[in-house]
Amino acid sequence: MIVRVRFHGRGGQGAKTASRILGTAAFNAGHFIQDFPVYGAERRGAPVASFTRFSDEEITERGFIFSPDVVAVMDDSLIVDPLANPLAGLRKGGCAVINTTKGADAVGGARKDVVVVPVALTEQALKFLGKPVLSAGIAAAVARVSGIKEESLLAGVDEELREVGLSEDMVKRNLEFAKSIYGELAPLKLKTEELPGKEELVPLALVVSGEGTEDVTRTGNSTVRHTGNWRTFRPAIDYEKCTDCMICYAYCPESAMSVGSDGRVKIDYDNCKGCMICLTECPLRAISQTREGGLQ
């Protein structure tokens, strides 16, 4: 049986490492495996994806997984992100492991034909590691629901986290994190095989657009793409303390600070990426951070 897992995270959360931990865990358990990330215009906070396939037979598939058996969503705000679209293609009867503090109904949305497994990873990561890095936890959750043994998982966590250069102490804390998540969940029965039907192809004549080629003629189109959903943490200005010194305005690398008609600095949450440079630079500590809640 083959299991195809697609991880959806934000740059910096550990999606690539998670796919490798699961890959190594399944490999340790005697499976054939493939794991790989998407490479392209990734950056911290932006939606990223990675993949793991494991199977008890030789794997005869390649490339991105468009029809996963399991999706691992490392940030529930991704569910409503049209670019990430993490539940897309998830097979009927498949499983969505979602990092959330909400219930399955709240995050599963329209998909009633899949099993939604909510798990509060970020809170546990903050507890065990002191920072929201989720690779060991999400790999543990997927390993558990897809039937990988605990010792194989832990060997995978150990090997992969040493590989990326984590300290002895951090590796140990990640092992505790993984054990805790693994213990919370139970294995699921996944049905993953189906025969492909026939594809309807477009004739070349209908692909052809006519004269010359299309160019980008719309100017200023970067405003079309909001980057506010990259945030893990959300800055907020305490206007009681703020003296309008404008240092945050000057330092913001995204021009996401503006001055309103009342003369006060405002944060453009549609485009603030949550880099927290404003928080670091504010001399009066008038800017605080809270974790983004994802689905509102």
Next chain:
Amino acid sequence: MNGKLLTGNAAAASAARLARVDYVPAYPITPQTEIIETIADWVRERKMDTKFVQLESEHSMMTAAGAASLAGARVFTATSSQGLLYALEMLYNVSGWRAPMVLVNVSRALAAPIVLEPDHNDVLAARDSGFLQLHAETCQEVADLVLMAYRVAEDRRVMLPAIVNLDGFYLSFTRERVLLPEQEAVDRFLPQYRPLHPLRASRPVAKGAAVMEGYVYTYFRYNMHAAALRARKVFSEASRDYERLFGRSYGPVEGYMLDDAEYVLVMSNSFTTIGRQAVKRMRERGVAAGLLKLRMVRPFPSEEVAALLRGRKAVAVFDQNLSPGSGGIFYPEIAASLYNAKGRPAAILPVVGGLGGKQLTPKEMTTIFEEMQAIAKEGKTPSPMYLMRNDELARVKRAVALAQGES
């Protein structure tokens, strides 16, 4: 006799002048340099109203050429051999930008080892770049094909750059009679170039943007392919106009003594002339010989090739190029054009010769035609012919011995 004596290089430069090109980014390389030197002289003498710039490499030259075309300039440039390869990365970009222009390539074999005389590995390295390719046999064709290339490349149905190829030495430095068209008639043949979404400071436009997804990329590549295929029809239309205005007609292929020919040799570029002579000689011996010249290489004229080669007893493809580990480059293209044709020839003989400008003799041509006849008669599978004469090999051996210290 009317006309002028011009080298192939002078014919190319003259055609650029007649096309009233706006911009010539240049970089010298033998055997092409004479083209840009000629244009530089004309610009200095105010005989040509063109912006001429020498860039620091062929790569920059091609980048400048593509960008100028996108801004709406009619662009001409020329290169050879290693220079074309150095520019190759940008060739794919310029065609992807759908920036029409004409690049004259003066064929010279590729290093290593170094030689200055021609074969077609240089221009065929750009075979898949999206540039249209027209290959010339004579200095007359060089001039005519440069003008035709602008007309086809700039057509809104095409909007792709074009290469006109001529052989170094055999055409580039060889003078023969060339009839240059009148400027006024050329102006009628070549309407003003109308760029699509031209680059303007007042109206920003992004060309060749990152698309990041295979299916979007595929859409643009398929459209480029379709435009290149449409160039066949546009070339035929241009050819009719050209004949009407100048009296010379150019199809994508050209047959020579083909009507009743049983044994047909496929050739391209300047050595085709040697092939014509061989066909005549074979006819004198009573052999129904004929020749098919490839003039248009991209788009590949597979329909014309199939129509003109079906029903023949045998065909030989003369490749003046070599893809190491495969053989000649045109051979599989000709074979593919014929494979699904009804009444395809029983045998297609691959011949490789003329590498680095190596001499092609009448006797070798006789050998090729006799091999075709033998194959057709005996029904045997043709094995590729790699032309090398005994006296040539003996000279190589002597040179190698000398190079290794024997006296």
